[in-house]
Amino acid sequence: MTVCLNLQYARGGMINFGTVAYFAAGAYAYAIFTQEPPKGLDQYLFGFDAPWWIGFIAAGVASLLFAIITGWPTLRLRGEYLALTTFAFAEVLHSFLLNERRIGNGSVGLSNVDRPDFSAIGLSENYGFMLSAVLLLILTSLLCRRILASPYGRAVDAVRDDEVAAEAVGKDVHRLRFEIFVISAVPIGFAGALYAMITTLVSPDLFTAEVTFFVWIALVLGGEHTIKGVILGTLALVTFEEVVRSLHFETVRAAEIAASVEYMMTGLIFVMILRWQPFTRFAKKGATP
Amino acid sequence: MTLIAQYFVTGIVTGCFLILATIGFSLTRRVEGFLNIAHAEMLGVSAFIAWGLNTQAGWPFLPAAIVAIVATAFLGLFIGRLVYDPIRNLGPAVLLISSVGVAYVIGGAIDGIVGTGIRSLDIPLATTYKFLGVRITDYQMIVVGLAALTGISLALFLNKTKTGLAIRAMADNPALAASRGIDVQKTSRATWLVASGLAGLAGVMLAMIATLSTDIAFHQILQILAVAILAGLGSLYSVLLSGLIVGVAMDMSVYFIPAGYRPLIAFAVVIVVLLVRPEGLSGRSKS
Amino acid sequence: MSSDLLVVENLRKQFGGLKAVGGDDGLSFSVKEGSFVGLIGPNGAGKSTTFNLISGVLEPTAGRVVLAGTDLANVRSSDIASLGLGRTFQTPRAFMSLSVLDNVLVGAKSSGENLRSVLLGGWRSSEPALIEKAKAALTRVGLEDRVTETVSNLSGGELRMLEVARQLIRDPKILLLDEPTAGVDPSLQGKLSKILTDLHKEGRTLIVVEHNLHFLFSIADQIIVLQQGELLSSGTPQEIKTDPKVVAAYLGDEHAA
Amino acid sequence: EEVTVGVLVPLTGELGEFGKIVAGSVELGANEINAVGGTSCGNIRLVVADTGGNPEVGIREASKMIESENAVAILGPTSGVMVALVDLAKRTKTVTMSPYAGTITLNELGGDYVYRTVSSDLGDGAASGLWLKDKGYKSVAFLVQNEESTISPAQVARTTLEEADIELTDFVVYNPGQPSYQAELISVLANEPDAIYLAGGQESGVTVIKEATSGGFEGEWLFTADLAVPEIFDAAGADLLNGRAYVEFADADNSLMEYKAFEALHQDKAGGDPGPFAANSFDMINLVALSLEASGVCSGEGINSVIRDVVDGGESVSSFAEGKAALDEGKDINYEGASGPLVFDPSGTVAGAYTIQRAEGGEWVNEEFYPASAFE
Amino acid sequence: MQLEVRGLKSGYGKVQILHGINLKVPSGEITTVLGPNGAGKSTLMKTIAGHLPMMEGEVVHNGQHLNGIGPLHVCIAGVGLVPQDANVFSDLSVRDNLNASAAAFEGAIERIAEVLKRFPILQERSNQLASTLSGGERQTLAIATALVAGPDILLLDEPTAGLAPIFVDRIVGWVEELAQDGTGIAWVVEQNPEKILAISEDAYVLDAGRVADVLKSKTLLEPGRLEEVLLQVHA
Ligand SMILES: Nc1ncnc2c1ncn2[C@@H]1O[C@H](COP(=O)(O)OP(=O)(O)OP(=O)(O)O)[C@@H](O)[C@H]1O
Ligand SMILES: Nc1ncnc2c1ncn2[C@@H]1O[C@H](COP(=O)(O)OP(=O)(O)OP(=O)(O)O)[C@@H](O)[C@H]1O
Ligand SMILES: [Mg+2]
Ligand SMILES: [Mg+2]
Secondary structure (H helix, E strand, O other), X not given: OHHHHHHHHHHHOOOOOOOHHHXXXXXXXXXXXXXXXXXXXXXXXXXXXXOHHHHXXXXXXXXXXXXXXXXHHHOOOOHHHHXXXXXXXHHHHHHHHHHOHHHHOHHHOEEOOXXXXXXHHOOOHHHHHHHHHHHHHHHHHHXXXXXXXXXXXXXXXXXXXXXXXXXXXXXXXXXXXXXXXXXXXXXXXXXXXXXXHHHOEEOHHHHOHHHHHHHHHHHHHOOOOOHHHHHHHHHHHHHHHHHHHHOOEOXXXXXXXXXXXXXXXXXXXXXXXXXXXXXXXXXXXXXXX | OHHHXXXXXXXXHXXXXXXXXXXXXXXXXXXXXXXXXXXXXXXXXXXHHHHHHHHHOOOOHHHHHHHHHHXXXXXXXXXXXXXXXXXXXXXXXXXXXXXXXXXXXXXXXXXXXXXXXXXXXXXXXXXXXXXXXXXXXHHHHHHHHHHHHHHHHHHHHHHHOHHHHHHHHHHHOHHHHHHOOOOHHHHHHHHHHHHHHHHHHHHHHHHHHOOEOOOHHHHHHHXXXXXXXXXXXXXXXXXXXXXXXXXXXXXXXXXXXXXXXXXXXXXXXXXXXXXXXXXXXXXXXXX | OOOEXXXXXXXXXXXXXXXXXXXXXXXXXXXXOOOEEEEEOOOOXXXXXXXXXXXXXXXOOEEEEEEOOEEOOOOOHHHHHHOOEEEOOOOOOOOOOOXXXXXXXXXXXXXXXXXXXXXXXXXXXXXXXXXXXXXXXXXXOOOHHHXXXXXXXXXXXXXXXXXXXXXXXXXXXXXEEEOXXXXXXXXXXXXXXXXXXXXXXXXXXXXXXXXXXXXXXXXXXXXXXXXXXXXXXXXXXXXXXXXXXXXXXXXXXXXXX | OEEEEEEEEOXXXXXXXXXXXXXXXXXXXXXXXXXXXXXXXXXXXXXXXXOOOOHXXXXXXXXXXXXXXXXXXXXXXXXXHHHHHXXXXXXXXXXEEEOOOOOOHHHHHOEOOEEXXXXXXXXXXXXXXXXXXXXXXXXXXXXXXXXXHHHHHXXXXXXXXXXXXXXXXXXXEEOOOOOOOHHHHHXXXXXXXXXXXXXXXXXXXHHHHHHHHHOOOOOEEEEXXXXXXXXXXXXXXXXXXXXXXXXXXXXXXXXXHHHHHHHHHHHHHOOOOOOOOHHHHHHHHHHHXXXXXXXOOOOHHHHHHHOOOOOOOOEEEOOHHHHHHHHHOOOOEEEOXXXXXXXXXXXXXXXXXXXXXXXXXXXXXEEEEEOHHHHO | OEEEEEEEEEEEOXXXXXXXXXXXXXXXXXXXEEOOOOOOHHHHHHHHOOOOOEEEEEEEEOOEEOOOOHHHHHHHOOEEEEOOOOOOOOOOEHHHHHHHHHOOOOOHHHHHHHHHHHOHHHHHOXXXXXXXXXXXXXXXXXXXXXXXXXXXXXXXXXXXXXXXXXXXXXXHHHHHHHHHOOOEEEEEOOOOHHHHHOOOOEEEEEEOOEEEEEEEHHHHHOOOHHHHHHHHHHO
């Protein structure tokens, strides 16, 4: 549980355009690079059997490349259209991975993904991953902070608020948007790699639109504007999910009822949290402007 | 050649279903200003009410369908007032996520009440007609007919009636609308009724052509989104065109590439069109 | 003798069937370096559209704009701005999520706007000077008390002055102002007129769209009058005031005196 | 004293129907076991969780069962979840077992800690292919849901047909969850095949059946296991199926004594006939209990070390009670399951038998039985 | 018949902007409201029209209390507002703007016809989206949409900002006629104050959320007097 909690934690740290596509790109890249070459029933074509850190770098590079590919044509889009088009790209990637068996083994996915050996540095696996996730999170937030607190971040905000006016003072809107788009994809790729290590499996099923929803939800729950709020929101969401799931059922009927009630509860609590916004307030209180 | 024509016609039908499913969604987006993810679940609500009345209570299809549509409309109104009204000023992102929550609640409730398994209405098997070698069933014709009817009547409603005009004015600038004698609350209620009623209609169509499982409704949200984006969010007339484009593109694609790629096609079309027209087909920019 | 800084040649813009600028033949005029031009005309004459065409916000249907020898065809509006052109908008455009100070700072060209210097932190040393400059600009437009506020708290007139401040920090060679006094109270109008004459004295070129003629005629040295997208008249304020065509189309009787 | 066994099945989503059968059957088994005093590790306590068929949820739920509930075994995951759990099972030394995960991926990954009481999908494919060939169709169209568990058997069946020179008019892979499958059907119908092989879920299956029929399809059908439920007659309409439709699924040999006993038990305790995979599920819990008993070690490791032995060599037993008695006497046992003899191959998979049933009078009735030996 | 504002306090959220305003807008008269930027003129207008909640005080029109009844009922009670910004439905055509604004009122059809006659530009542009109108055209439309309701009291928040002098003349003339027909008008003014002061009775000078001075408008027309008053306020 801790592992998964912290993984989500890391995932939630990716703000801005966080969508499942870059996450998947990272995870797949990691899997492909560390995978043994195909054999037997495997239908994928590549597998480089590289050590985990090469896979990790590859994950960052892959999501970077994917961000470049998707970012370039979508530059002209704004606001919701941009968000929804990246969403569309994610769906395309999903459908592609599902149908194109030569890359990721189709719907089966790649299983038994390599993971680094933490025992070498004297850590149990769970703590190892937890630590990596936290590390990734901290690095990412620091990076975000650094970028957002600079004139660069100011320009990015300005572009978001009013593109025409930003251009009128000489801001290269295209460059700024493209850069921020690409930069924010990289940590997501890394998180994807981490995720692949933890689950030891990548398959299209893991990277559905729900993951994107999850990120959005976390963002909104925590209030969109402070990094702290985002982290809080994610934590709250994960904890909440865990609490709902931590009840165990000893009869089938109970589990069955619980399954539908759980959905309803989850939904209800979203609605209520959003209505009264406790986390936003908390984050605002603690945040230094 | 007939084969291609057949794909085209099927595509039109698919498109018309998408239109029915999307148009209420777009209306909500336009007036209430957010993407109502729970819209897809409203289709499910209506489909299952129709199913329940039809197969469990033994009603004929038509009254069951009408009751389902009306009930869905009022449920939508109820949810709108209960959930969305109080948080309207918190912004579209909050509303959107709340609607995900609502979708969960509805989905869970349907799951709990109806349970898993397969359901279909107690109606005769579709009858197929052939025109110039191209097949079309009576149910498909109903879908096409209703899509056309809905499109036209919605256009008339929005342009020619006071309520329609009020809906558009309020969508644009609610504060000003109030100062121009438009009852914002009443209008908002009317919108929820109409949008949910449209979802109800699409749900009944869904029940008519598809086999119902508890999650089939939610599966539709991706395509609804695709059509809505392509149309230009919140624009209504372009939904008609964009539904047809997506439907035809998806179905025609089956002729050329494996059918598994159908959803990919829907979004690929969206991406391609948006690259040419960044604000969707309607091309209306919102600053 | 100073040369033409801005040349507009046969410029035309159509929206659907509506000929907003340039009529059939296109609009042509030129502006000398260091001059102070007033651009007036009835509502819907195409003044704002002309600004949008010059600054690259809109693409012309035909014709061209030459700024300091550079043909602006296919030059992006951010690049035009970098060439030294500044402009304000008729409806004030503020960056709503930023503070008043940051709104002005966005106008500055900071070294901290490329990623390398952001990551290395090299921009920090130059920032204080920019902030001073921004504060000075805010003082000049009378917003010195509101530096840290968020812009959504500003009133209509204040927003307009904020936009002027954002341009001041940029030191533009040529500045296009679209109705700078609309909604600005008389005492601030005085400030504004002082700012503009100062800028003029510093040798900058100004083009100002205004309906407030008392204000404009007292500071501009040349007036261009548009009507239905076409050049109706041009000349010194004195000439314009008495031009019967202008009186009929724009000024109305009482100004004729 | 208790020993915890996790039941991880889909209770919601497309496979919910099967998940319930499996969970119910495991519960039945556990009650039987506890009724005779439980294992030497104590009574069996079940914890049940829903995966909704989602591997990520599966991993999370399984980790929790193992970490916070000390489950010694996880029973019932579907294919996708099962594959996702392989690594976790081996790492945490927890036995993971499925009664219906036919996925071919497990043919490679399974074995240690990972078992199934059902044969691999490849067997299904082979059985279907065999049947289509034997039936003497000249042309067959394939409609296959876009999932590994349907595609891989379909590919095996396809090979069989190709070898037998039967014309394959279409091989359509479609996505489930659509309101209509008209587009996918166009070319299939245009080619007028003798039969359609439909490997899909229930919801898509029913729609496809209706749309094909109303579109003028007059040939016969062969379905795969998902449609082997009685509800299909209600949903699709019995007249569309009677005399024209067949279904293939991995099945217990219901001529066996052991199966009959299970059937009777099911009738008695749960009411009604056991559904698909019920016997396989019943066997899982018995295997776990017997292994616990045999090894005397109350952990996944204990189960794993003896699970192959309790089904091989020794006195034949067909229930937990019998096995317990035999073990108490110090004998080796050979558990003969309700679903068949249960011998694990190196990948932890049992060899399976397959049944073809025919639609008749609104019911599935037996048509053909392929014992495991048919595929040697 | 008149609109009377007594001891009005209001603001945005917890921030109080207006600190007790007293104001009368008699029927058939034009009352000007002036003051420096940020004095609270728009806030006053918005509060009267029901867009901002009142913290204290009351607004009475025709014996009816308008406190807290919301913008719709203020409008129905006969008080119309032309806001300073966002004052048209930008996604609607000019014609639909007028129709939507008239929908709830009797006699609106005739008033629409009259408005179109007075401002032929609106007729010409009747199918154009309001968002694409020029600044002045939009301002004209904004006033027109408020007038088609036939209000008893009209609140104008800088209605002539950005209008060409010739248009200003026309609007001033029109408003004067309305006043003669009995409409009470509150006019927030900055540009062209002379034209409005010339036809108005009382002038309220606002500063920092308070009424700094109430004068006869005509007195402000003396050369330099206006600047003097405003500068005094600033000091
Ligand atoms: N996007 C557009 N689509 C259609 N017509 C437009 C568009 N933008 C402007 N127009 C029209 O072009 C004409 C010129 O508009 P412009 O804004 O340039 O006028 P202006 O001279 O600035 O007037 P004002 O003094 O009222 O601001 C107007 O009639 C306007 O309606
Ligand atoms: N939405 C808001 N939230 C908080 N404060 C606001 C808001 N709008 C305006 N203010 C503040 O209220 C004060 C009065 O604003 P108001 O708009 O009423 O001024 P005004 O007199 O109309 O000025 P102008 O002539 O510039 O339009 C200003 O100090 C402004 O900063
Ligand atoms: Mg203009
Ligand atoms: Mg104001």
